[in-house]
Each structure stands twice: as structure tokens, then as C-alpha cells.
Amino acid sequence: MTYQEPDQNGYYGQFGGAYIPEMLYPNVKELKENYEAMIADPKFKEEFDGLLKDYVGRPTPLYFAKKLSEKYGAKIYLKREDLNHTGAHKVNNTIGQILLAKRLNKKKIIAETGAGQHGVATATVCALMNLECIVYMGEIDIARQRPNVERMRLLGATVIPAKSGSKTLKDATNEAMRHWINNPTDTHYIIGSVVGPHPYPDMVAKFQSIISEEMKWQLQEKEGRENPDHVIACVGGGSNAAGAFYHYLDALDVNLVAVEAAGLGVESGESAATTALGTPGVLHGSKTILMQTNDGQVVEPYSISAGLDYPGIGPIHAHLFDSGRAQFKYVTDDEAMTAGVELSRLEGIIPAVESAHAFAALGKMDFKPDDVVVVNLSGRGDKDLETYIKWGNY
Numbered sequence: 127m128t129y130q131e132p133d134q135n136g137y138y139g140q141f142g143g144a145y146i147p148e149m150l151y152p153n154v155k156e157l158k159e160n161y162e163a164m165i166a167d168p169k170f171k172e173e174f175d176g177l178l179k180d181y182v183g184r185p186t187p188l189y190f191a192k193k194l195s196e197k198y199g200a201k202i203y204l205k206r207e208d209l210n211h212t213g214a215h216k217v218n219n220t221i222g223q224i225l226l227a228k229r230l231n232k233k234k235i236i237a238e239t240g241a242g243q244h245g246v247a248t249a250t251v252c253a254l255m256n257l258e259c260i261v262y263m264g265e266i267d268i269a270r271q272r273p274n275v276e277r278m279r280l281l282g283a284t285v286i287p288a289k290s291g292s293k294t295l296k297d298a299t300n301e302a303m304r305h306w307i308n309n310p311t312d313t314h315y316i317i318g319s320v321v322g323p324h325p326y327p328d329m330v331a332k333f334q335s336i337i338s339e340e341m342k343w344q345l346q347e348k349e350g351r352e353n354p355d356h357v358i359a360c361v362g363g364g365s366n367a368a369g370a371f372y373h374y375l376d377a378l379d380v381n382l383v384a385v386e387a388a389g390l391g392v393e394s395g396e397s398a399a400t401t402a403l404g405t406p407g408v409l410h411g412s413k414t415i416l417m418q419t420n421d422g423q424v425v426e427p428y429s430i431s432a433g434l435d436y437p438g439i440g441p442i443h444a445h446l447f448d449s450g451r452a453q454f455k456y457v458t459d460d461e462a463m464t465a466g467v468e469l470s471r472l473e474g475i476i477p478a479v480e481s482a483h484a485f486a487a488l489g490k491m492d493f494k495p496d497d498v499v500v501v502n503l504s505g506r507g508d509k510d511l512e513t514y515i516k517w518g519n520y
């Protein structure tokens with residue numbers, strides 16, 4: 127086994143697998159048996175690459191951030207996933223999965239969403255491919271993310287409120303799973319991160335791996351070498367990080383830095399720092415590390431950024447943590463917001479609050495002057511203007 131590939135049952139070390147109700151066996155089996163061949167099919171690749179180029183706007187630039195580099199004393203590059211259509215990396219995955227769904231002859235798409243970013247990326251590709259789209263979203267999230275709800279509706283999707291539990295992402299995920307169980311043959315479930323039962327984590331990681339695939343030739347052009355010294359990315363479920371790490375996972379001299387949201391502080395009781403606070407268990411279909419009570423109740427996470435506000439992480443990251451292959455850092459709301467304002471002022475780029483967490487890690491690391499550092503700028507900050515305004519320190 128390598129760090130890249132899970133074993134045939136979808137395990138990365140002790141994490142992964144497919145912990146699902148029996149009703150879902152046929153769906154997951156169908157996906158498992160088909161996805162690798164489909165991804166490898168030259169026709170699929172041609173269509174995927176074509177859409178990424180002309181519809182999404184790839185390759186995204188690798189931008190040398192001169193003033194940020196001067197401030198932190200290293201050569202800092204930004205991988206500009208914020209410039210993708212729909213404003214973040216999530217569309218790389220939804221494009222891949224909608225093509226899969228078409229090949230499997232599915233008529234309907236379901237998805238879960240927290241802040242609405244994955245919902246928008248899913249509604250977008252459903253409009254593009256003329257498939258019916260149903261997005262489950264917690265009732266509380268619907269109230270606090272109105273613009274994304276209206277974007278999804280404008281794109282033709284139906285948004286269904288999840289009214290159980292805490293009425294947020296975890297409950298939306300439960301309801302999407304329930305829908306899938308009841309409509310197994312005509313429906314494909316597009317999961318938005320490297321989470322869920324095997325083969326989702328591997329499939330999503332492979333779709334997102336375009337990020338580090340481009341980084342390799344872009345660094346070769348700019349630095350004369352494919353490998354940076356450090357790659358830094360934020361982790362909610364972990365899809366942007368998995369994509370940015372992917373082609374460096376087995377290059378052990380590349381330092382991989384995963385940044386989690388510490389909310390009001392790791393020990394504050396209001397945090398989403400899963401690896402600092404969590405223990406092994408099963409969440410949304412796979413064995414991973416999650417925040418839970420002693421008797422296995424999922425603990426409500428908290429972060430200022432809706433995209434990082436998740437009580438688990440993908441099994442690939444649980445393994446990177448457990449094995450020591452990646453370094454994990456924890457960034458509070460305040461540290462992230464400060465870093466977001468700093469990037470806005472120094473480079474003229476307003477980052478998503480999720481991505482701002484990755485930038486805050488720069489101040490927690492020691493660099494040598496000619497270290498090459500890539501920060502994955504997972505999304506743009508337009509959606510977070512309200513959050514910046516409320517925070518107010520700029």
C-alpha cells in the first residue's frame with residue numbers, strides 16, 4: 127500500500143471501509159466496480175479534461191506571492207482554486223461525479239450541503255447535464271446561507287430542509303443517505319468531500335488530484351523542480367487537501383501540512399479540531415477519527431467557517447495523522463480572520479474563510495529562505511463578506 131491508494135476494501139491503514147446499511151450494498155458495489163475503469167477510460171478523461179479546461183477554467187494559476195514571501199521568509203506560491211467556476215475547488219469533484227452518473231444511466235442526483243458550496247457546485251453540473259437535482263440542507267443552514275440557497279434554486283435544484291437533530295450538515299447527510307436507500311436504482315449521490323463509504327474517499331481524491339498534478343508542472347516551470355518543500359491546505363472533510371497532497375503523498379521529503387479549524391480554541395469546547403479532540407469511530411459510512419462523547423454520540427463542532435465545521439475528517443487524513451505522514455495544525459477563528467485580512471491587504475486577494483485557515487498556518491512554521499511553499503487557496507471570499515463584516519477588524 128502507498129499513501130495514495132487505499133487497499134481493495136477502501137482502507138488507508140486502519141481507516142476507511144464501507145459501513146453502510148445492507149440496502150445500499152448494490153449502489154456502493156456498482157460504484158466500486160465501475161469507477162476505476164471509468165476514470166481510466168480515455169473517453170471519460172477527454173470529456174473530464176475538456177470540461178475542466180473550458181467550463182471550469184483550468185489550469186488554475188500557481189501564483190508567486192511576493193509580499194507574502196517577504197513577510198514569512200520563504201518562496202510562497204498560491205494555488206488559485208479560488209479562480210474556478212463557482213469559486214472553489216468543489217466543482218472539480220462534481221464534474222467528475224456527474225460524468226460518472228451519466229455513464230451509470232442515473233436520472234436523479236442528490237447531494238448534502240452545509241454552507242451551500244457543494245450544493246451550488248452540484249446544482250451547477252446538474253444544470254449543465256440536464257439531470258434532476260435535490261439538495262439536502264439543514265434548516266438552520268438554510269436560514270444562515272440564504273444566497274447559496276437562492277443560487278441553487280436559480281440553477282433549477284430543489285433544496286429540502288433537514289429538520290432532524292441539530293438541523294445542520296450532519297443531519298442533511300443523514301437525510302441524503304436515507305433518500306438514497308429509498309431510491310437506489312435511479313439516483314446517484316454526489317458526496318462533496320473525501321468522506322463517506324468506499325469508494326467515495328478514493329474517487330473524490332482522484333478527481334481533486336488535478337490540483338497537485340498541475341502544481342507539479344507549474345513548479346517545474348517556475349522553480350526547475352516538481353516538488354515543493356511544503357504544501358499547506360485546510361481540512362474540513364479534506365478534499366482540497368487531498369487534491370493538493372495527492373501527487374506528493376509518496377514523496378516523503380515534501381512536508382504536508384493539514385490545517386484544522388480550532389474555532390474559539392482547541393480546548394474551548396467550541397472547536398472543529400478533529401484530530402486534536404477526536405477518537406476512532408464510524409461516521410457517515412467510514413471508519414475515521416471523529417469528535418464524539420465516551421458513549422459514541424457525535425459532538426457538535428464549531429468553526430466560524432461553515433466549510434470546516436464538520437465533526438470528522440476523511441479516512442485518508444485520519445491515516446496521514448495516525449502515521450505521522452502529515453503535520454496537523456490548529457487555527458482559531460481570530461487567527462484565520464486576521465490571515466484573511468492580511469492576504470487581502472498584501473496580495474489583493476480576499477480568501478474564503480476556510481482557505482484563510484491555511485494562510486494562518488504560515489505564522490506557525492519555520493522556513494529557510496529558499497524553501498518553496500505552496501498554499502492551496504481553496505476558494506474565494508465573496509461568499510464570506512458577511513463574516514468579514516461581522517468580525518470587523520479591518
Ligand SMILES: *Cc1c(COP(=O)(O)O)cnc(C)c1O
Binds near residue numbers: 360
Ligand atoms: C467546502 C470547502 C472547504 C472544506 O472542504 P474540504 O473537503 O476539506 O476541502 C474548504 N475550502 C472551501 C473554499 C470550501 O468551499
